[in-house]
Amino acid sequence: MAYSCGFYAWSIPAVGPNKFREIGKTNFTRIVPMPNTHKWSIAHDHTLVSIPLKKDNHSPELGSFTDEFYNEHAQKLKEVKHVFSKLGEDAMESMMMIDAIQRLGIDHHFEEEIEAVLQKQYMKSSIHGDCDEDLYEVALRFRLLRQEGYTVPADVLNNFKNKEGKFKQNLREDIRGLMGLYEASQLSIGEDILEEAGNFSSLLLNACLQHLDHHQAAVVKNTLEHPHHKSLARWWKDLGLTEELKFARDQPLKWYMWPMAIIPDPRLSEQRIELTKPISLIYIIDDIFDVGGTLDELTLFTEAVNRWDLSAFKELPEYMKMCFKTLDDITNEISTKVHKEHKWNPVGSLRKAWASLCNAFLVEAKWFASGHVPKAEEYLKNGAVSSGVHVVLVHLFFLLGHGITKENVDLVDDFPGIISSTATILRLWDDLGSAKDENQDGHDGSYVECYLKEHRGSSVENARQIVAHMISDMWKRLNKECLSPNPISTSFTKGSLNIARMVPLMYSYDDQQCLPGLEEHMKSLLLENLPYRNAQKINE
Structure with missing residues (x-):
């Protein structure tokens, strides 16, 4: 489902990873997994027309371009599967990997791997509760599980409240955690705590925008305006x-x-x-x-x-x-x-x-x-x-x-x-x-x-x-x-x-x-700026 990669990329400015410096205790390169432009392709299960794209013998350049796209797409999938298999018991890395894969719209290639990780995380939270002190990890686990249909209580977020029942003010320093909290709040089924979480995180994230540089602010603003659960790609899939x-x-x-x-x-x-x-x-x-x-x-x-x-x-x-x-x-x-x-x-x-x-x-x-x-x-x-x-x-x-x-x-x-x-x-x-x-x-x-x-x-x-x-x-x-x-x-x-x-x-x-013609238009929109972007990265 390569199309959702496009939605995500258009929503977030394409910038080199080193543009994101440390904010509070987080690194922005860990907040938003940036799509690699080379991964964009017209996947065989979501073609531009009703039948799979075939090579046009009268257009060798287009045919070779398409073949190259498919081959590179397949190779990238193999590489991602290999990386996934190497994550092992690292729960945080595994969940971040799932989040990145879902945002890229290629999660249908990794259903078994994703299910195995989520099942393990569900058992962990069911038996031991969610006692982690990292807001981002707790919020991410909650969102990934709930959006896949697991029955997980929202009260796991109570760990981040003070004695007065309010979310702790020191969380304002954790930008990544607040973004994760806001994303998690979008899966509310009417719980008061998720309403509070959404209001709290939204208020603090909006307040921090003026203190961030242009690129950092763009990422935060994108999260506020287009949380993943309510994105177009997710909407179409869930319909x-x-x-x-x-x-x-x-x-x-x-x-x-x-x-x-x-x-x-x-x-x-x-x-x-x-x-x-x-x-x-x-x-x-x-x-x-x-x-x-x-x-x-x-x-x-x-x-x-x-x-x-x-x-x-x-x-x-x-x-x-x-x-x-x-x-x-x-x-x-x-x-x-x-x-x-x-x-x-x-x-x-x-x-x-x-x-x-x-x-x-x-x-x-x-x-x-x-x-x-x-x-x-x-x-x-x-x-x-x-x-x-x-x-x-x-x-x-x-x-x-x-x-x-x-x-x-x-x-x-x-x-x-x-x-x-x-x-x-x-x-x-x-x-x-x-x-x-x-x-x-x-x-x-x-x-x-x-x-x-x-x-x-x-x-x-x-x-x-x-x-x-x-x-x-x-x-x-x-x-x-x-x-x-x-x-x-x-x-x-x-x-x-x-x-x-x-x-x-x-x-x-x-x-x-x-x-x-449409494929060439897409190619020009999505790919032909690569030399410029690569040059940017070299100069950064």
């Missing part, structure tokens, strides 16, 4: 949707590339993470309509989303119930955050956008089930909605929080030109990718297919040229929308443009249904 929906795409790296392109501002890390959640569900729900459900089930699913009624899902398959529950949770979570930060509850707008998307998916499902090929114009009007762009940009509008007024909310809700232009560009590009020849199966339908049905005698090549011309016209319309006096913020306008810019990378499939 379990890919286990329940075996037919659905599992492409978290690709999904995260969208918000990276839409809002590249480094200050908007939290918004990127939140935006990835609805994007992932667009893909999942699309697969439910394309592959997973019967027409009757899809009709009931759509009706339930329109009413936003959990009870309406009683007769539906378990995976549909699970999907809607996730959709409801994400919608409520994002609405709560927006309301807290921008004093506007967007839940009505978000639900309306999801309902429109499902309605459009259902229209396409009915067309396919009946064998009906719609008029090209009718197809495109519905296809712009089923592209999912409206859902993404409605979420973006509220997450950015700029210019939230009733007038602007009504404008965004109603699929304005700046959104419909972008959506149409995506839909037409997608159709070009899925209609490369006359032998396409047509399961998803395409504008080319509808055009050929409507214009007998026209060639595929001619239809594709018309689509390319339409994309050009849509770009002109989008440019005009961005230049016109616009009540919506510049950040939102740029986000719409960036979706359109990203589309060619996301939908230019090769003959093996891979995305070499």
Whole structure:
């Protein structure tokens, strides 16, 4: 699961280890295990597309690059396993190793080793209690055990309280311990002591920020803003949707590339993470309509989303119930955050956008089930909605929080030109990718297919040229929308443009249904700065 390595690396500045000096009684190189860029790879179980990446004989450089990546990835895993085996009885080193492996998202390669360590730690704490005096070790053991489902009491933290029942003030000197305590507090199931731990550690860590250098402060701030238990990688893994929906795409790296392109501002890390959640569900729900459900089930699913009624899902398959529950949770979570930060509850707008998307998916499902090929114009009007762009940009509008007024909310809700232009560009590009020849199966339908049905005698090549011309016209319309006096913020306008810019990378499939352009883009983002970083380390 190499994608989570990316999330972690983008959250934490990449700096040489010797940048971290001693703070109190801790060393920052021990606090945050920094990912090695060479370990980033497109792992075979989380490819960018639905099938494993294959070597393209027409692109030897890309093929050799991919092969080298896989070989180096495998070698690194062997090295980590060897290091793990050498840790022996050192409980602290073993737990820190587990933490690093989980943050890198490669823990599925070490399930037996991790289970053996955690079982031993659980037995130790169950039989002897947790009498260690090191706050970081106790907090780390508690977090690792609880997040893996072990029943461990939070009162192990009572050892760090004074006679008055308050956390000891001398802990303020232990930055690493406070970070561990804050991370542990995120696994609360309602215990008062964990609430106290979270408040106490947060207060002291925030207070210490002004006394740390830039790099040290960035690490502490990252912990406060993005604790591991609530990170995107952990969120996606814990959802379990890919286990329940075996037919659905599992492409978290690709999904995260969208918000990276839409809002590249480094200050908007939290918004990127939140935006990835609805994007992932667009893909999942699309697969439910394309592959997973019967027409009757899809009709009931759509009706339930329109009413936003959990009870309406009683007769539906378990995976549909699970999907809607996730959709409801994400919608409520994002609405709560927006309301807290921008004093506007967007839940009505978000639900309306999801309902429109499902309605459009259902229209396409009915067309396919009946064998009906719609008029090209009718197809495109519905296809712009089923592209999912409206859902993404409605979420973006509220997450950015700029210019939230009733007038602007009504404008965004109603699929304005700046959104419909972008959506149409995506839909037409997608159709070009899925209609490369006359032998396409047509399961998803395409504008080319509808055009050929409507214009007998026209060639595929001619239809594709018309689509390319339409994309050009849509770009002109989008440019005009961005230049016109616009009540919506510049950040939102740029986000719409960036979706359109990203589309060619996301939908230019090769003959093996891979995305070499996207892989090259990722390579440039994640790897091509290596010489610079290595030079930095030499000079430090």
